[in-house]
Amino acid sequence: MLAMSFELRAWLPATQQRIERLLADRMDLIAVRTPTRLAEAMRYSLLDGGKRLRPALCLAFADALGGGGKAAEDAACALECIHTYSLIHDDLPAMDDDELRRGRPTSHKVFGEALAILAGDALLTEAFWLVTTGPAAEAPARAMMASELAVAAGAGGMVGGQVLDIADDRPAAQEYLMQLHRLKTGALLKAACRLGVLAAKGSAEALAAADRYGEDLGLAFQIADDVLDVTSTAEALGKPVKADSAAGRFTFPAVVGLEASKKLAHDLIVRARQAVLTVEPTPGVLAALAEYSVERTR
């Protein structure tokens, strides 16, 4: 959290707090109608103090365009539900078989595999409840947000990216790596930006800016992740370092080198900041969030 620009120093903690409160309130609602053990498993992973980058991006775009009201908040929570479900399923023994996530035992270590799978399923489903439920006047925006969310999270997006990631026959080529990350993390990060615009009923121009910004930030974010896996400590990261390279997963530093990776991420962020000027003419929170997505220490 050291590498944080002036614009984010107050905004990011306040926004993270806002998101925590929204997620905690939602979790309380869920618990009322959910078998206790399932609600516990959902809560354990959803309220674990993640960075909340996706909801923050969604709210930042909505706020930059005059605010998106409850639709933006619901979309923000939905994005975090989907992100959380993907982490739970990625950590499963059949996938990455990870034991630690953000410094705590992974879901299947605490609740067992069956409940971890189901908690993920429930969080994914909850996301679409959140995003599609609102007053009739919001229905067009909400249907569109849900549709985009499904595209980003599904077979041609995040799930497809995970399939590319676990494939046995991955070619060790930068092109494959970029496609993998465009799907696995990029699609949902881009959707986060677009959903903020849709919730605020932004213009087609704003939507196009969100597209370009989200696309570049998404890839830069993943490169930064790969770089952190090499340069950070387990303590700062909350999970073992060099896990990716040890697992034979090929990463940006492995494919193009460490310095070239940092440069690539930096160039993408310069471009993202440029793209978002139509939404935020004086560089502010959105520009700073782009920096933060690669300058972060975890």
Added chain:
Amino acid sequence: MLAMSFELRAWLPATQQRIERLLADRMDLIAVRTPTRLAEAMRYSLLDGGKRLRPALCLAFADALGGGGKAAEDAACALECIHTYSLIHDDLPAMDDDELRRGRPTSHKVFGEALAILAGDALLTEAFWLVTTGPAAEAPARAMMASELAVAAGAGGMVGGQVLDIADDRPAAQEYLMQLHRLKTGALLKAACRLGVLAAKGSAEALAAADRYGEDLGLAFQIADDVLDVTSTAEALGKPVKADSAAGRFTFPAVVGLEASKKLAHDLIVRARQAVLTVEPTPGVLAALAEYSVERTR
């Protein structure tokens, strides 16, 4: 397929064919934007010749109310995507650890656990894409359909029911069993009926009828499943018989006896047929589908 009334003899095969074509077309669209192996796993489970009861119920309600157009067809496909995902995940080693489904090896036996989990995730996500994507004029109905689908499939519905089903500390009481099945199978069957009404822009009265009919049919369907597990053959069922009782899963015949189970299912169907008279004043397809849901041989 022997126990089929006059009303269904032409309607059901024609409707099943219609659904197969819709699902196959959708699968072709999915395959274009999806890693090959993932598309194969989705196709393997989605196009495996299931009974298609949920989409049939959805289309039957829509047609009884004047037709629901593409919204009804999309909802029908979404229901089958969600049903299919739930079967893939239920069959996983961490859950029921089943090797056969409809006479074929289960998804994880063919594609491995990781891909089976991801194929399920992708089908669930695809369902919400299907149901939320359409012309602007349909947005209110589509947002509502997606919202109801999420409620039925999520933590307080189908996923919650599966959690009750795999719990170690299940009380051997009829009340618990009924609650389990109301969530695990009942919620989605009821949603199938309601989505048909919503797609056709049916009245509040029609929606209430779909509620009562779907609720009773859902429970009767599950009782019939339990009865078939005791009385049918592996060949007719496409999976081992007495698997549920052997696995220590308590079933309706085990809790209330075989004859009482049959009587309970019969009484529920009489009530369901009664409830649907406001939608279908002369008993036709809907009345016959209620019968079929308990008289079927697989």
